[in-house]
Amino acid sequence: MSFKLTPLPYPDTALDPAISAETLSFHHGKHHQAYLDKTNAAIKGTDHADASLEDVIAAARGTNQGLFNNAAQSYNHGFYWQSLAADSTSASDELTVMIDAAFGSTDDLKAKLADRGLGHFASGWVWLAEKDGKLSIEETHDGDTLADSDFNPLLVIDLWEHAYYLDHQNKRPAYLDAVINQKLNWAFASDNLARGTTWKYPA
Numbered sequence: 001m002s003f004k005l006t007p008l009p010y011p012d013t014a015l016d017p018a019i020s021a022e023t024l025s026f027h028h029g030k031h032h033q034a035y036l037d038k039t040n041a042a043i044k045g046t047d048h049a050d051a052s053l054e055d056v057i058a059a060a061r062g063t064n065q066g067l068f069n070n071a072a073q074s075y076n077h078g079f080y081w082q083s084l085a086a087d088s089t090s091a092s093d094e095l096t097v098m099i100d101a102a103f104g105s106t107d108d109l110k111a112k113l114a115d116r117g118l119g120h121f122a123s124g125w126v127w128l129a130e131k132d133g134k135l136s137i138e139e140t141h142d143g144d145t146l147a148d149s150d151f152n153p154l155l156v157i158d159l160w161e162h163a164y165y166l167d168h169q170n171k172r173p174a175y176l177d178a179v180i181n182q183k184l185n186w187a188f189a190s191d192n193l194a195r196g197t198t199w200k201y202p203a
């Protein structure tokens with residue numbers, strides 16, 4: 001199978017000014033596409049040719065770093081586009097109860113997400129995730145992912161500079177503040193929690 005670029009679930013101007021159309025055009029159209037192209041080239045004609053992206057990631061972890069990086073980045077970006085929303089969204093009652101239990105309140109969760117994202121050294125991802133009925137904030141470095149982990153990822157924020165440099169230059173706090181407070185897709189997080197299994201990259 002050949003993995004395809006998942007279309008943005010909103011117009012490319014919809015996240016501005018948190019994330020501009022120019023950033024999205026490069027980040028989605030160039031970066032995400034390149035990770036997919038490299039994944040597809042690496043699996044063509046191999047035992048992985050018909051595997052799901054999550055199975056490619058699991059098989060490549062620890063055995064083929066180049067393929068792992070590109071497959072995991074392909075997944076992470078597909079998940080990231082869904083983690084953002086043009087309009088204000090709401091968490092389900094189930095998710096809200098779990099947020100309050102784990103973090104105190106949604107505002108406290110947002111503050112902790114910003115702290116963890118700011119404190120993350122260099123490139124990576126900060127996630128809201130669920131495991132065994134509890135929520136936590138997780139970080140993965142570089143291209144690493146929760147796709148093949150025991151966690152059910154609910155939301156993710158890209159911490160690579162390519163996610164924010166055109167809009168916010170080196171000011172990661174400004175990017176995190178805008179995304180966390182204006183553009184996170186709480187409905188997507190709620191759907192992921194209700195489904196109870198890890199989101200799958202579209203085949």
Ligand SMILES: [Fe+2]
Pocket residue numbers: 027031077158160162163
């Ligand atoms: Fe990215």
